[in-house]
Amino acid sequence: MANKKNTTGVLLVNLGTPDSPSVPDVRKYLREFLMDGRVIDIPLIARAALVNLIIAPFRAPKSAKTYQKLWTERGSPLLYYGQDITHMLQEELGESYAVELAMRYQSPSIEDGLKALMKKNVSRMIIVPLFPQYASATTGSVQEKVMELVKGWQVVPTMHFISNFVEEPLFIEAWKQVATPYLEKEYDHYVFSYHGVPERHIRKSSVDGYCQLNGKCCSTYNKKNQYCYRGQCFYTTRQLAEALNIPEEKYTVCFQSRLGTDPWIKPYAETVIKELAEEGHKKVLAFSPAFIADCLETTVEVGEEFRDEFIEEGGEEWTLVESLNAHPAWVQCLKKMVLDIH
Numbered sequence: 346m347a348n349k350k351n352t353t354g355v356l357l358v359n360l361g362t363p364d365s366p367s368v369p370d371v372r373k374y375l376r377e378f379l380m381d382g383r384v385i386d387i388p389l390i391a392r393a394a395l396v397n398l399i400i401a402p403f404r405a406p407k408s409a410k411t412y413q414k415l416w417t418e419r420g421s422p423l424l425y426y427g428q429d430i431t432h433m434l435q436e437e438l439g440e441s442y443a444v445e446l447a448m449r450y451q452s453p454s455i456e457d458g459l460k461a462l463m464k465k466n467v468s469r470m471i472i473v474p475l476f477p478q479y480a481s482a483t484t485g486s487v488q489e490k491v492m493e494l495v496k497g498w499q500v501v502p503t504m505h506f507i508s509n510f511v512e513e514p515l516f517i518e519a520w521k522q523v524a525t526p527y528l529e530k531e532y533d534h535y536v537f538s539y540h541g542v543p544e545r546h547i548r549k550s551s552v553d554g555y556c557q558l559n560g561k562c563c564s565t566y567n568k569k570n571q572y573c574y575r576g577q578c579f580y581t582t583r584q585l586a587e588a589l590n591i592p593e594e595k596y597t598v599c600f601q602s603r604l605g606t607d608p609w610i611k612p613y614a615e616t617v618i619k620e621l622a623e624e625g626h627k628k629v630l631a632f633s634p635a636f637i638a639d640c641l642e643t644t645v646e647v648g649e650e651f652r653d654e655f656i657e658e659g660g661e662e663w664t665l666v667e668s669l670n671a672h673p674a675w676v677q678c679l680k681k682m683v684l685d686i687h
């Protein structure tokens with residue numbers, strides 16, 4: 346479809362990060378993020394009370410301390426790796442494509458990204474939410490925001506949305522290339538830790554009540570659980586384990602970052618870490634394949650907090666494989682996903 350006259354706009358969209366690790370900026374970020382009805386899916390008044398009376402005053406100062414540990418000279422890794430891959434992808438795709446980066450929350454905004462593409466007179470747009478597995482709280486939220494922003498435009502160009510990329514072989518290949526140097530060493534066990542979501546999010550996206558949040562439904566990936574975040578996480582793991590030659594009995598999947606008191610998808614990371622140490626495992630290699638760039642959830646939570654917990658419980662070594670970040674194999678994966686859309 347793309348020819349010399351037509352430009353295709355590509356909008357890469359990640360979750361977002363605070364503008365700085367200060368308490369006011371972290372509070373502003375958390376407010377915008379957690380007031381999203383797809384993230385905290387309870388009635389507006391209850392959500393506003395929870396966010397303003399509990400999360401903003403109590404969680405923001407605590408999170409700001411963690412963000413201070415994560416921050417580098419270039420700022421937040423989620424943002425600067427996003428900028429790096431945007432430039433790399435633009436180089437790869439050439440002048441018939443215009444690539445912009447946006448964040449669902451905070452900056453750069455989706456609105457500015459869409460406007461920048463429209464200024465370049467794009468004839469179509471490809472929206473790429475940077476979440477390998479579909480969740481209503483992430484990909485669904487990006488889709489909703491884009492549709493809300495374009496609904497008043499006089500001219501809406503042809504729009505394409507990428508839903509997830511768990512079936513993209515180059516995604517698995519990119520992880521394989523990042524992980525290969527680590528696999529020269531021996532480990533007792535491998536952990537695949539994904540961001541969690543509340544169990545009710547899974548129930549709401551289940552077809553005919555298929556998803557039972559157990560090993561049975563998530564052990565296959567099929568038409569009935571094609572939008573099940575938990576099912577897609579297990580599917581990603583099976584593919585990664587196969588590509589990395591890790592036998593089934595040597596790995597465990599877990600879900601991290603629970604917020605609040607409602608049940609989230611299991612097994613919980615803290616339970617798995619404790620059990621692995623109790624079973625006598627000493628050396629663990631951890632992966633975080635729900636994230637395409639290092640962020641608070643990978644570097645600090647999996648890389649530092651989980652390591653400390655594992656060692657406190659009797660383990661000896663806990664190593665985190667970094668995210669895809671700006672690895673050229675990841676940019677090749679993005680390029681293929683874009684070029685596959687005609």
Ligand SMILES: C=CC1=C(C)c2cc3[nH]c(cc4nc(cc5[nH]c(cc1n2)c(C)c5CCC(=O)O)C(CCC(=O)O)=C4C)c(C)c3C=C
Pocket residue numbers: 360361362363375383384385404408421423476480482483540541542543602604635636639640641642
């Ligand atoms: C991988 C995809 C993600 C899903 C699914 C997800 C769901 C989800 N998250 C929260 C609450 C928080 N998440 C926070 C940070 C955070 N979450 C993701 C990704 C997913 N979240 C990323 C990439 C990040 C890190 C951003 C960064 O700046 O590094 C936070 C903020 C940090 C903290 O205070 O712990 C919260 C809060 C909910 C409630 C939810 C599911 C519905």
Ligand SMILES: [Fe+2]
Pocket residue numbers: 540602
């Ligand atoms: Fe999150």
Ligand SMILES: [Fe+2]
Pocket residue numbers: 555556557558562563570573575576
């Ligand atoms: Fe499921």
